[in-house]
Amino acid sequence: MELWTVGNKTIMVLFAVIATYFTAATRDVWLVFLFLAYLALNLILHIVKRTRTKKAIVLAIILFLIGCSVYHPYFTLLLPFSFNELASFYPGSNGYLLLAIMAPVIFLRDAMMILYAFVAALGFFNYCMVRRYMGRVVRQEDELGSMRRQLHKMAKSLNENQDFARASEYMVKLEERNRLTQEIHDGIGHSMTGALIQMEAAKRLLNSDPATAETLLQNAIGISKEAIEEIRITLKSNKPPVEQLGLSRLKTAVEAFSGKTGLMTSVVHEGNMESITPLQWKIIYENVTEALTNCAKYSGATAVHVEIRVLNRLIKAVVADNGKGAAKIVKGLGLIGMEERTASVSGTVIADGTNGFSITTLIPHEGK
Secondary structure (H helix, E strand, O other), X not given: OHXXXXXXXXXXXXXXXXXXXXXXXXXXXXXXXXXXXXXXXXXHHHHOOOHHHHHHHHHHHHHHHHHHXXXXXXXXXXXXXHHHXXXXXXXXXXXXXXXXXXXXXXXXXXXXXXXXXXXXXXXXXXXXXXXXHHHHXXXXXXXXXXXXXXXXHHHHHHHHHHHHHHHHHHXXXXXXXXXXXXXXXXXXXXXXXXXXXXXXXXXXXXXXXXXXXXXXXXXXHHHHHHXXXXXXXXXXXXXXXXXXXXXXXXXXXXXXXXXXXXXXXXXXXEOOHHHOOHHHHHHHXXXXXXXXXXXXXXXXXXXXXXXXXXXXXXXXXXXXXXXOOOOOOOOOHHHHHHHHHHHOOOOEEEEEOOOOXXXXXXXXXXXX
């Protein structure tokens, strides 16, 4: 708004100065002084910061122009812009502004009245349009500020949630360690202590009472076998299934890739994941991560899809992107490494660059 006002007033001042120069009968130094005084007041207006002071200066400029108009009518052409400037401090005053701007027409005559009416109308409608668009800009800035605050709040909430998740994960690990420790101490620890006591007693009775010593040793052997079986059951019940380890590790790697590169990723699986052996999971994991690395380097894609399917006689792992693809497949070290790994379990790798780029790993397996 301020830039618009300064530009319009500058143009009108130049017009008034030129018009006065060519219409004045004699060169009047007072006209020069009055124009310079007007410019000085406007400079002061744009220097001060306080709103009340600005209003007072604008009002002083209006009164100054009214007085100058008595001396020379061209000063009235500058009045509309000062009225617009004063109205900018009072939103919603367009009706009163139009009346104030048009009031000097009553005191003008002939060509000057027509010229003033044209300048006043043009200035008023320009002012209304600029004010309308400035209102939009202010609303957009407010909305942007609100969005920034919401984004900051969401980021803070996300950080707090991440901190809570890390703390929760740490607590779960501590509780699991405590549970395992207690379980081993209460079960296996007591059993092994009892077996050790009986073996110590058998050692002392070995020469004096061999029969009793043999009985004690047999009891110790039985207790030790039970303890070993309990250890096996405990480890088996706490060890996650192979398919959970393999699939979880793969999903974690894909999510980490998405966070690092900004690409959209998805992972789907279908079929009996339990039939995939640890060695096959290792090959699938290494091939998928290598394919993702190649995608980030060369494809120019925005999204990558990973799928693992267990078919009747094959395990199928596909990494497909929506990038530029390749008319001709050139085998680099990464693709050659994938083929060698897969060939070690009698599998194969298929690369396709016709629609984006996809790498398919096929591994044979015994269906269950």
